[in-house]
Amino acid sequence: MNTKNRVAIVTGGLSGIGKAIAERFLQDEMCVCIGARRADEPGLSAALKEQWGDKLWVSALDVADSASVEGFVARATKVFGKIDILANAAGIYREEQVAGHSDQLWDDTLNINLSGSFRMIRAVMPGMIAQKWGRIVNIASMAAHTGMAGNAAYCASKAGLLGLGRCVALEGAPHGITCNSISPTWVETEMLRSFMNSAADCDQARTSPSSTGKSSFRRA
Numbered sequence: 001m002n003t004k005n006r007v008a009i010v011t012g013g014l015s016g017i018g019k020a021i022a023e024r025f026l027q028d029e030m031c032v033c034i035g036a037r038r039a040d041e042p043g044l045s046a047a048l049k050e051q052w053g054d055k056l057w058v059s060a061l062d063v064a065d066s067a068s069v070e071g072f073v074a075r076a077t078k079v080f081g082k083i084d085i086l087a088n089a090a091g092i093y094r095e096e097q098v099a100g101h102s103d104q105l106w107d108d109t110l111n112i113n114l115s116g117s118f119r120m121i122r123a124v125m126p127g128m129i130a131q132k133w134g135r136i137v138n139i140a141s142m143a144a145h146t147g148m149a150g151n152a153a154y155c156a157s158k159a160g161l162l163g164l165g166r167c168v169a170l171e172g173a174p175h176g177i178t179c180n181s182i183s184p185t186w187v188e189t190e191m192l193r194s195f196m197n198s199a200a201d202c203d204q205a206r207t208s209p210s211s212t213g214k215s216s217f218r219r220a
Contacts, residue, residue, distance in 0.1 A: 003025070004029045007033070008030050008083075008084065008087060009087070009120070011063055011116070011120060012036055013036060014038055017184065018036075022056075026056060031055045031056075032056050033057045033083075034057070035059060035061025035072050039060040057080070064116055066119055069119040082127060082131060085134070085137075086136045088120055090112065114160040121164070125171075129172075129177070133176045133177070134172065134175070134178070135177070136178065138161045138165050139184070140161045140162060140181040141158040141183055143155045143158045144158035145183060
């Protein structure tokens with residue numbers, strides 16, 4: 001694929017896998033639109049903007065909100081004139097056992113990991129259909145294929161991405177649009193390091209003489 005002058009959206013592009021994708025796209029001479037909830041924090045995107053200049057555009061995006069998604073895609077299209085590629089990397093991860101599992105955690109996880117990707121795809125598809133070309137990549141997980149105790153919401157959200165991707169691929173094929181899902185295993189990202197540190201703290205608390213034996217740990 002000739003990547004020069006292609007325009008890509010990367011959700012969750014300020015950290016972890018999303019950031020790595022965005023930087024690789026920029027190295028390949030693409031124009032990149034990064035969307036993230038933290039994009040408006042002072043100085044957070046300044047270093048990337050200084051490095052990549054006008055090829056990089058960063059704006060706030062909440063994939064859990066349809067209006068935010070539609071507004072982001074409209075602004076990105078206005079900046080660069082088109083959207084060729086979408087990489088859905090935004091996501092959350094938290095753990096709870098099925099017994100006693102909260103509705104809030106279930107709803108939040110599926111709303112961001114699965115429905116958020118759907119909203120982004122829905123927003124970019126008309127433009128890709130009109131230009132008869134598009135590439136959509138969903139960042140799933142090995143959790144989409146293998147169950148993990150304490151991860152019902154996360155596994156369900158990532159498995160759902162596989163089904164969503166197959167449907168999008170079939171609908172997009174007549175218009176030159178492909179859709180693929182990638183399932184990484186554990187990757188050392190900020191989120192994983194935060195989880196490991198919190199897990200270590202919880203283990204230490206459980207073995208402490210003053211510990212009650214209960215833990216309220218939750219991973220984001």
